[in-house]
Amino acid sequence: MPLGAVRPSPLVEQAAERLRAQITGGHWPVGTKLPGETTLAAELGVGRSTVREALRALAGAGLVRPRQGAGVFVIATEAVEDWPTRLRRAAVSDVYEVRILVEVQAARLAARRRTPEDVTALSAALDARRAASAGDDAAFVDADIALHAAVVAAAHNPVLTDLFGEFAPALREGLIELLDLVGMRAHDPNTGDDTHTALVRAVTDGDAEVAGAVLQEELEDTLALLLRRS
Known part of the structure; x- marks a missing residue:
């Protein structure tokens, strides 16, 4: 399903929530490599820096993990609560x-x-x-x-x-x-x-x-x- 553009503010939180929904909803199962920053930025209607911060937030929640030179991969479908x-x-x-x-x-x-x-x-x-x-x-x-x-x-x-x-x-x-x-x-x-x-x-x-x-x-x-x- 399409991600859909986010509203102007707060961009990072909205972008992270949209990406989180794709993961927790099973659209991107564990082990899936996420689309690149440029693709995600275009689908969400935000800049690459916003996507980067959103992915960092998802990594902090234990949902994704970046692999050097390979991209960002889904490692869990439920966030780890602090x-x-x-x-x-x-x-x-x-x-x-x-x-x-x-x-x-x-x-x-x-x-x-x-x-x-x-x-x-x-x-x-x-x-x-x-x-x-x-x-x-x-x-x-x-x-x-x-x-x-x-x-x-x-x-x-x-x-x-x-x-x-x-x-x-x-x-x-x-x-x-x-x-x-x-x-x-x-x-x-x-x-x-x-x-x-x-x-x-x-x-x-x-x-x-x-x-x-x-x-x-x-x-x-x-x-x-x-x-x-x-």
Whole structure:
């Protein structure tokens, strides 16, 4: 079937989408060599540079692979989703299970590695969480996540910090929805203050085992609520 000319803007995204549709729709099976840039440019009504960028995007998605001197070949008919996309599509309970694995170990490391600056940041984050209890659920969840981020930061492991940063957006949505559904703050606007206080104290005192145990219990309790809701 003909590709059809694309609209003026954004050209690269439109060109990539048209080419992707040909691949995922089976018009170009795995192993097929794509037409040359000049041919694709003419069919799409764009310049060769636009086609080149579109092909680069498809290569990044794992659909095509250029072979030096031979051309560009289809290697898959389904795009490989990147990590942020997978997290957005995942059930929040699944994300939470991985969060427990990451954060509990981070809390243990934080207790061993925290600096005076970390202790100050943790105390400020705990105060901010308490202050946010007077606000709406979104503000409270943001303050809660900021406190957990401060604990992870105190572990001084950039990979753990990056992992938590990837989880945070997916967690935020799920937690706001959970608070609304189960009414956790109806009778206690600062729900969980005791466990978060104990977590900050354990990290500050350098007690890795207590820090890990307190956080694991708190996260598993929330996970149980998420699973009951689903």
